[in-house]
């Protein structure tokens with residue numbers, strides 16, 4: 001048997017605060033425990049996923065018939081040697097950005113203000129207009145594979161390493177701490193001016209289409225900014241942010257996403273793709 005919690009409310013572990021219960025929920029604090037749980041799940045045909053800080057996911061109202069792994073303990077360690085920052089996949093982005101800055105290392109400022117863990121960021125290739133995390137990753141450690149070199153081709157727009165990520169090494173550049181601080185202040189101001197604050201969101205719901213205006217502008221042009229659809233508010237500050245209202249369910253959220261997507265296509269002929277990861281009950285990605 002594995003040391004896991006049972007019937008845990010996934011809503012408590014996501015920024016949208018939506019979704020039902022997971023059958024199993026395990027805090028995994030070291031490699032041995034990780035291997036043991038994976039082996040148990042595979043032997044017993046139990047599906048499993050890693051959940052980071054839950055800032056880009058939506059679970060079904062029916063929850064998850066499987067096991068959620070939450071990296072803790074040694075998977076949250078961060079160390080710095082020369083211009084290399086090594087982080088466990090469960091470390092918070094904010095901590096890694098802070099440690100790089102303190103050590104006068106430039107290259108991860110673009111990640112300032114993005115909630116989440118390093119594993120989630122490298123899986124999503126998270127970033128901003130200042131750059132993406134993938135540009136700074138040198139090596140990753142994944143399930144069953146010790147640290148290996150990555151290539152640029154492994155990262156695309158909001159698509160990074162697909163395996164279960166356990167650790168990441170970043171290669172950064174020596175710089176002046178003041179210069180790093182200035183870039184961070186610029187990014188901070190940009191984020192404060194542009195994005196809704198203190199709301200229940202998962203950041204941008206849709207990816208920006210490759211050739212065209214940003215998704216938020218398209219949603220706005222289609223007339224959805226500030227509207228309420230199925231118990232979900234389309235933010236009046238940034239139309240690509242969707243905020244569930246009281247009593248909203250995960251199914252309402254999915255319906256609102258589908259309705260906006262369909263309408264943007266009908267009115268503007270752009271086919272939006274979701275950026276958030278929507279999980280079905282079996283732990284598989286669902287595409288709206």
Ligand SMILES: Cc1cc2nc3c(=O)[nH]c(=O)nc-3n(C[C@H](O)[C@H](O)[C@H](O)COP(=O)(O)OP(=O)(O)OC[C@H]3O[C@@H](n4cnc5c(N)ncnc54)[C@H](O)[C@@H]3O)c2cc1C
Pocket residue numbers: 015049050051052053054055056057089090113114115116117118119120121122123124125126127128162163164165166201202203204277
């Ligand atoms: C207010 C707000 C602002 C945001 N702004 C931005 C932004 O500017 N830019 C941007 O890119 N994103 C942004 N996001 C989205 C989100 O913060 C990022 O995608 C972040 O990288 C997700 O990390 P997480 O740990 O929360 O991942 P989760 O949401 O927990 O998971 C996301 C996906 O990654 C997978 N995953 C998590 N950990 C691992 C792992 N160790 N190995 C393999 N897969 C893993 C999960 O299974 C899931 O499929 C924002 C979100 C919010 C709420």
